[in-house]
Amino acid sequence: MRILHTADWHVGKTLKGRGRLDEHERVLREIVGIAREHEVDLVLVAGDLYDTAAPSAHAQSLVVRTLLGLARDAQVVAIAGNHDHGPALDAYRPLASAAGITLVGAPRTADNGGLLQLTAGGERANVAVLPFLSQRYAVSAAELITRTPGENTGAYDQQLRDILANLTAGFRDDAVNLVTAHLTVIGGGFGGGEREAQSIFEYAVPATVFPVDAHYVALGHLHRRQRMDAPCPVHYSGAPLAVDFGEQENEPVVCLVEASPGRPARVTDIPITTARRLRTLHGTVAELAALAGDVGEDWLRVVVREPARAGLRDDVVAALPNALEVRIDPEFAAPTEARPRPSGGADRSPADLFGEYLAGAGVADARVEKLFARLLDEVG
Template sequence: MRLLHTSDWHVGKTLKGHSRLEEQELVLREIVGIAREQEVDAVLIAGDLYDTAAPSAQAQQLVVRTLMGLAGTGAEVIAIAGNHDHAPTIDAYRPLAGAAGITLVGSVRTADRGGVVEFRARSTGELATVAVLPFLSQRYAVRAAELVAQTPIENTLAYDQQLRDILASLTTGFRDDAVNLVMAHLTVLNGKMGGGERTAQSIFEYAVPASIFPVDTHYVALGHLHRRQRMDAACPVHYCGAPMAIDFGEQDNTSVVCLVEAAPGTPVRVTDIPIQAGRRLRTLKGTVAELSGLAGSVGDDYLRVWVREPARAGLREEVTALMPNALEVRIDPEFAAPVQASRPASDGGVERSPAELFSEYLGTRSVADPRVEELFRTLHDRVTDNRSADNRSTGS
């Protein structure tokens, strides 16, 4: 049978205030097209369909259209909630989704209540058994009283054991004559971050070793870490990664979906299929003159620009005039690290003027622009003059 593994769509994600729904629609259409072209028997979506627990109506419409499109290819569609999703809402859609041939699992369930999904491949008639494990927060896996009373390492071990127990229960029914699969949204120890994950829910306390997955599992389809990677384990354990870079920390990641070919009693074959849609994210560094020379080569890429010049008034506007897709403009930290200026002692008790204090502040921020200092002096004099006039008019 042929399976398509994808995860971490993060529909509704914005980048520096810019909506990316149009890009996300193109990416998801491409995934539907791949499912149709490859004639897959099932699509496994390993969590984080949305970027937020309260997605916009437009984001929900896009996810629903995509799930319907995948189901329209004739494939089984199984999706679980990730840490960005609102699990109760995902579960609320279960009856409607089920009527459309889509299986949604928002919360951890026992095998007999939806924690195990079985289907027969339309291409081969072979049986597949899928143990599904949506994201499980540590605060739910480990009781609050234990979190308070136990040490962090004890809590980590307790979380590890909870997931082991859950997986052991869900995989008890694995069969020799079936393709046995696990789909989960979690952090595996030694996994490499993609760059845009929610760090608080990806740290060591939430990580488990790859050894928790049963050795007789044909394939483990993971979501949560946005970098494509295979984990070292006794069975095939794969993160497919996010299908598009969601932040500049992911600009060098390769976006793919995983095509998995599996049969009972034989090793799986995994093929990465690149995703072509979506705008590239790039970081450029240079002086304004150097950036001007690069302006014609960036196309429609979204840019993060690190300027290798001291800050000055109007610098951002100069850069964005050259590169309208520059979503972030900052001074290159390697070029202009903040200066730790020491405050000189006053001379004979004479206090420094506001202009001198402001000039010192600009030095700590690596700003060297006489125009800014002159503007400050002008505004300060204007405010001071107005205040003096007000005092005279009131007789103070």
């Protein structure tokens, strides 16, 4: 059986106010192409199809078209992540099922859709599905108030163990046993763009929550591609597109898994090549301008190594139109604690006070003072 494991699409994500649906469309089209090229039998999408619980119509259209494209040649199972609206995914289950797509928005018991039994690639498969489970549903409100954080963490851990025990009780020796879940495993490396409040501390569980007889565990939530140290193969596919500059060093892939009863799964990473790169550049405005011919379509975060001045951002963006964020290197920023507070006095003009502020902020630019004088004159 050939399985394609992907997760954390985050369709609808914006970057510094810039929409990225065109990038997502290229990446998801590539994933569909990979599934067809490698003739996969089953596709597992381990949560966070969307970046928000209320995705735009365009974002929903793209996800639906992608799932339908994958379902033309393979069975598709997609679960909700912490960014998705689980009830909305469950509402579309009947329609999706007619197209060969299984959507699971909320955790279910094994006998109520939590354990899928299917045949793919000539092999029988059991797929235990566990969408993201918020702690406030796993642990009652009363317990959250009366217990210590450590006790609540342990309670969440035990809840997941109990749920997975129920879901995987039907695993069989003559079938390929799979788990797909959206959660944080202790020791996992963050990709850089995750929602930390739903990833750390009480949301982290040990890899021992997964059963030894699982042939493969397909995880979503952490955006970095990684294999976890566990008694069975536990993998994060990572995000196929860097969602923020904290993920610029990640190598986007999807995981191609070959599994059969009685043998360990074999996992191959297939690179995603159409994702638009994110890069951070450092230098003076002149040095940055000299790099303009080498950045291509990459989205840029620019750290300027010279003092702040009026028009600095405009100069950077003129040289590097793809610069989405421009900041001053801390080495060239005036320390806030050293800035003198303008001394008061009714006899001091606004221009004097503003000039003193500029001196304390380390801004020496006659254009700023002229602009202030003009605005002051208009107001007066």
